[in-house]
Amino acid sequence: MNKRTIKIALANSQLFIRDSISRTLMTDPRFEICINVANGEELVREISAASPHPDICLLDVQMPRMNGYETMISIRDKLPALKVIVLSQLEDEFVVRSMVALGAKSYLGKECTMGELHKALICVYEQDYYQTELMARAKDKPWCLDEQEYTYLKYCHTEMTATEIAGKMNVSPDAIKCYRNSLFEKLKVRTRQGLAIFAYKTGIIAPGDVKQARSGCSLSI
Amino acid sequence: MTDQAAIPIAIADDHAVVRDSISNMLSGQGRFKVIIKAANGKDLVARLATANPMPEICILDIQMPEMNGYETMEYIKEHWPNLKVLALSMLEDEFAIIRMLKLGASGYLSKASDLDELQKALLFIHERGYYSSELIASNYFRSIKHNKPVAGNITDRQMEFLKYCCTELSMKEIADRMSISTSTALSYRNALCDKLGLTTRQGLAIYAIKSGIVSFEDL
Numbered sequence: 001m002n003k004r005t006i007k008i009a010l011a012n013s014q015l016f017i018r019d020s021i022s023r024t025l026m027t028d029p030r031f032e033i034c035i036n037v038a039n040g041e042e043l044v045r046e047i048s049a050a051s052p053h054p055d056i057c058l059l060d061v062q063m064p065r066m067n068g069y070e071t072m073i074s075i076r077d078k079l080p081a082l083k084v085i086v087l088s089q090l091e092d093e094f095v096v097r098s099m100v101a102l103g104a105k106s107y108l109g110k111e112c113t114m115g116e117l118h119k120a121l122i123c124v125y126e127q128d129y130y131q132t133e134l135m136a137r138a139k140d141k142p143w144c145l146d147e148q149e150y151t152y153l154k155y156c157h158t159e160m161t162a163t164e165i166a167g168k169m170n171v172s173p174d175a176i177k178c179y180r181n182s183l184f185e186k187l188k189v190r191t192r193q194g195l196a197i198f199a200y201k202t203g204i205i206a207p208g209d210v211k212q213a214r215s216g217c218s219l220s221i
Numbered sequence: 222m223t224d225q226a227a228i229p230i231a232i233a234d235d236h237a238v239v240r241d242s243i244s245n246m247l248s249g250q251g252r253f254k255v256i257i258k259a260a261n262g263k264d265l266v267a268r269l270a271t272a273n274p275m276p277e278i279c280i281l282d283i284q285m286p287e288m289n290g291y292e293t294m295e296y297i298k299e300h301w302p303n304l305k306v307l308a309l310s311m312l313e314d315e316f317a318i319i320r321m322l323k324l325g326a327s328g329y330l331s332k333a334s335d336l337d338e339l340q341k342a343l344l345f346i347h348e349r350g351y352y353s354s355e356l357i358a359s360n361y362f363r364s365i366k367h368n369k370p371v372a373g374n375i376t377d378r379q380m381e382f383l384k385y386c387c388t389e390l391s392m393k394e395i396a397d398r399m400s401i402s403t404s405t406a407l408s409y410r411n412a413l414c415d416k417l418g419l420t421t422r423q424g425l426a427i428y429a430i431k432s433g434i435v436s437f438e439d440l
Contacts, residue, residue, distance in 0.1 A: 014311055016332035016339075020242030023336065089236055090437060110260075114241040157427060193423050194389045200430055201440040207311070207431055 006125050009035035009054040011043040011071070012087070013063045013206060021058065021087075024114050031121065039063040040071030047079055054082065055125055058117075059104075061088040061095055064208030069150055072102035083124050087112065088203065095202050096138035098145070106130035107138075145186070152179040153204045157196035228347055231257035231276035233265035233293065234309070235285045243280065246336045253343060262288030266296050275304065278346055280339075281326070283310040283317055286438040291380075294324040305346050309339065316432040318360045320375075328352030374416055382409040383429040386422055387440060 008025065010033055012018050018036055025031040034054050035046045040063055047053060057075070061068035068086065075082055086099045091109040099107055105124045108117060109132070123130040145153075148169070155165045162180070166173045184190060187198055199205040230253050232240050237260075244255040256276055259265035262285055269275070279297065283290030290308060297304055308321040311332040318329050327346045330339060345352040375383075378399070385395040396406040414420060417428055429435045 014332040015335055016309075016311075017236070017238065019335040020238055020246075024242055024245065087238070092437075110236050113237045114245070117238060157423070159421075159423075189389060191389050193426060196423065197387055197389075197426065197430075197440055201437055210427060210431060 007054040012060040040066030061203035062206040093138040097141040227254035231279040233259040234282040261285040262293030283433040
């Protein structure tokens with residue numbers, strides 16, 4: 001029997017959830033929370049500096065600055081041995097399918113209880129995988145986006161013109177048109193507003209990424 | 222502390238991990254006892270209708286499917302005016318805070334807080350009937366200073382219109398869904414833009430999402 005503690009890195013934008021999870025897991029000596037951060041950027045930085053690396057990362061999708069998709073891509077490229085379990089309030093099939101395609105070993109949604117979280121951690125640690133109903137449901141969804149399309153989606157909710165977005169992304173305005181049309185087709189939407197809403201719904205944009213001015217003061221969420 | 226003395230609490234939050242951890246933490250302390258755990262507003266009010274005993278305080282999330290926190294809050298005040306409500310949400314903007322307080326919440330706690338803060342807020346509400354914080358005070362102050370208490374001035378129909386703004390429906394289509402004329406729909410749009418200091422429909426859509434009027438499941 002393996003008695004070694006399972007080292008866990010926690011990345012979730014809400015302190016309340018991090019506190020909830022870490023307090024519960026701390027009561028079990030098999031677990032140790034070694035990293036506890038609010039977004040993907042901090043996560044990747046702290047894991048790269050940690051020795052030894054954590055065994056499992058419990059990852060949120062909707063995070064400001066670096067979302068779950070970008071974090072998964074970064075983990076896949078830099079930390080391939082790290083096992084990721086996604087825990088998110090988003091249950092959209094696109095999100096589940098994409099995170100699993102990017103390498104997540106399990107996807108836990110809103111209905112996941114502390115008991116199931118516990119089970120998933122042990123199962124992924126010992127058997128490398130924990131299947132959930134959400135994963136089964138999303139399994140046959142074929143469409144995944146490429147990295148440029150994810151990036152473009154992050155700009156759709158802004159008031160920037162296509163040319164301005166092209167400038168930010170270092171591509172030509174024609175390339176932007178091409179991303180847009182390909183996304184229209186893949187996502188079955190017909191307007192840029194539709195893309196912006198999709199980006200919200202799927203956590204590509206986190207509430208914390210959006211600033212909206214009102215009465216001269218900037219309100220951020 | 223005996224079990225009878227524990228203060229009965231209800232929770233409505235669509236995240237099971239949150240419900241579980243609040244309930245575990247509170248039952249570990251003995252002062253409070255979670256007697257209702259609901260995944261959305263509709264579920265909550267159904268359980269309140271048959272609750273015996275009634276909870277003293279209800280912890281209420283805003284962004285929930287089926288019946289969101291605003292709708293639930295209105296329903297609670299209409300049916301159980303003595304039930305005290307602590308709003309607990311990831312939203313930290315003026316609209317959400319002021320609207321929940323105006324609808325009758327006894328306090329507002331952001332999910333950027335931890336479980337200790339939650340316990341403090343519950344005790345405060347139990348002992349004094351309200352819970353205030355820096356987050357509440359600064360937003361209240363700002364809304365008074367701007368003399369634009371936005372949250373109170375949005376009607377139910379305008380709220381419904383805001384939900385439709387987060388779709389790809391045209392103005393004509395929105396008007397049809399709401400059984401109003403296109404010019405009435407446009408007047409809603411203009412009134413809301415004016416109140417919220419926004420200029421475009423996309424701005425309204427973002428506002429509706431970030432203030433929890435529309436939940437992720439609605440999109």
